[in-house]
Amino acid sequence: MMLIWSFNLTPHYTHLMPINYNILPSPCYVIDEERFRKNLSLIRHVANESGAEIILAFKGFAMWGVFPILREYVSGAAASSVDEARLCFEEIGSPAHTYSPVYKESSFSSILKYSSHVTFNSLNQFRKYSNELKNNSKFISAGLRINPEFSEVSHGLYNPCSPGSRLGVIADDLKDGLPQGIEGLHFHVLFESDSYALEKVLEIVEAKFGKFFPYLKWINMGGGHLMTRRDYNCEHLIKVLKKFHEKSGLHVILEPGSAFAWETGELVATIEDIVVNEGIKTLIPDISFTAHMPDCLEMPYKPKIAGATDPIKGKPTYRIGGNSCLSGDVMGEWSFEKELKPGDRLVFLDMIHYTMVKTSTFNGVHHPSIGIWTLDGNFKLLREFGYEDYKNRLS
Numbered sequence: 001m002m003l004i005w006s007f008n009l010t011p012h013y014t015h016l017m018p019i020n021y022n023i024l025p026s027p028c029y030v031i032d033e034e035r036f037r038k039n040l041s042l043i044r045h046v047a048n049e050s051g052a053e054i055i056l057a058f059k060g061f062a063m064w065g066v067f068p069i070l071r072e073y074v075s076g077a078a079a080s081s082v083d084e085a086r087l088c089f090e091e092i093g094s095p096a097h098t099y100s101p102v103y104k105e106s107s108f109s110s111i112l113k114y115s116s117h118v119t120f121n122s123l124n125q126f127r128k129y130s131n132e133l134k135n136n137s138k139f140i141s142a143g144l145r146i147n148p149e150f151s152e153v154s155h156g157l158y159n160p161c162s163p164g165s166r167l168g169v170i171a172d173d174l175k176d177g178l179p180q181g182i183e184g185l186h187f188h189v190l191f192e193s194d195s196y197a198l199e200k201v202l203e204i205v206e207a208k209f210g211k212f213f214p215y216l217k218w219i220n221m222g223g224g225h226l227m228t229r230r231d232y233n234c235e236h237l238i239k240v241l242k243k244f245h246e247k248s249g250l251h252v253i254l255e256p257g258s259a260f261a262w263e264t265g266e267l268v269a270t271i272e273d274i275v276v277n278e279g280i281k282t283l284i285p286d287i288s289f290t291a292h293m294p295d296c297l298e299m300p301y302k303p304k305i306a307g308a309t310d311p312i313k314g315k316p317t318y319r320i321g322g323n324s325c326l327s328g329d330v331m332g333e334w335s336f337e338k339e340l341k342p343g344d345r346l347v348f349l350d351m352i353h354y355t356m357v358k359t360s361t362f363n364g365v366h367h368p369s370i371g372i373w374t375l376d377g378n379f380k381l382l383r384e385f386g387y388e389d390y391k392n393r394l395s
Contacts, residue, residue, distance in 0.1 A: 024371065027267065029368050029370050039264060044073045057257035060260070078255035085098045097119070097255065143182065143185060152190075157298065161189055178216075184250075187219075192226045198221065221252065223255050227259050228259045229262060265373075266348060270285055280319060282320065296331060304349040310333075
């Protein structure tokens with residue numbers, strides 16, 4: 001008999017129809033349409049009030065099965081590769097704002113085909129492709145990624161301004177001015193940050209690169225703007241963006257990834273076994289941290305589980321180990337209200353942004369199904385995976 005949870009996933013939302021996790025296939029990523037639309041509505045509000053263009057960054061969320069909903073609220077996306085640019089072109093219906101640390105000659109013509117904006121990571125990359133850019137049959141707005149050499153991101157894995165960073169050009173690289181043909185600047189130095197962090201960054205960007213603003217058309221402030229987090233001050237963000245636009249005259253672009261899918265869905269799994277070794281109880285579900293939640297290990301961060309807490313003495317407490325053969329495919333510990341058993345369900349919270357796009361089929365473990373819990377209280381399966389998906393990744 002499966003465990004049926006009774007809990008409030010996100011207190012800042014009022015649900016029309018709570019998700020029945022027990023009727024879902026296992027394992028399964030499920031996005032809640034109601035929560036997703038609430039995030040989209042807020043993002044559209046910020047865009048409308050600030051005058052900024054806010055587009056989705058595919059690197060954080062690329063669940064194209066819900067793009068018909070997304071298109072009701074935003075009309076563009078940011079891509080980091082030719083495949084992401086093509087996905088934007090085909091599934092959102094607009095050319096992408098594309099940036100990559102490097103572009104390959106063999107795919108650059110396709111980048112141009114699927115893009116409206118192309119940002120270059122270095123002066124060398126811009127020089128290499130400037131003629132192809134100019135001779136392209138349609139106009140492409142070219143940008144340059146800058147490194148303001150300032151970021152409040154503490155985790156080195158996510159700090160693009162760490163010493164010796166390969167990402168973007170610093171102000172000293174532009175002593176001779178901007179290359180002819182550059183229309184915009186792009187920086188990305190935030191990570192799940194608030195508007196006050198952006199405000200600090202803009203002061204430094206203006207001090208170091210403001211002399212170029214009169215010669216530009218746009219500035220892309222990248223991602224990391226977690227405006228759908230419950231404690232985020234959206235009105236302050238609107239104020240900051242309007243003030244910057246009025247002062248600089250530049251069209252402002254933001255490309256958050258996490259904000260679109262923040263707290264919109266879960267990863268549902270089933271406990272298959274419980275292993276006890278030296279008094280430590282380890283749950284083994286039908287999912288893997290290394291394959292299905294790799295960001296939990298690389299950051300690292302401990303995901304929240306519905307109905308569970310950090311360890312509490314006297315309560316049933318378990319580690320969780322994945323179903324791959326990797327020894328390190330394990331996290332823990334969590335305490336629950338009662339003893340668990342095989343067949344019970346685990347619901348990992350906030351698994352839709354970044355987690356899903358980083359998954360793999362390491363060890364041949366099946367990728368979780370993907371579905372949506374609709375506004376009318378029904379589950380719609382968007383995709384399930386099997387042997388052919390695993391086989392066709394390699395040859």
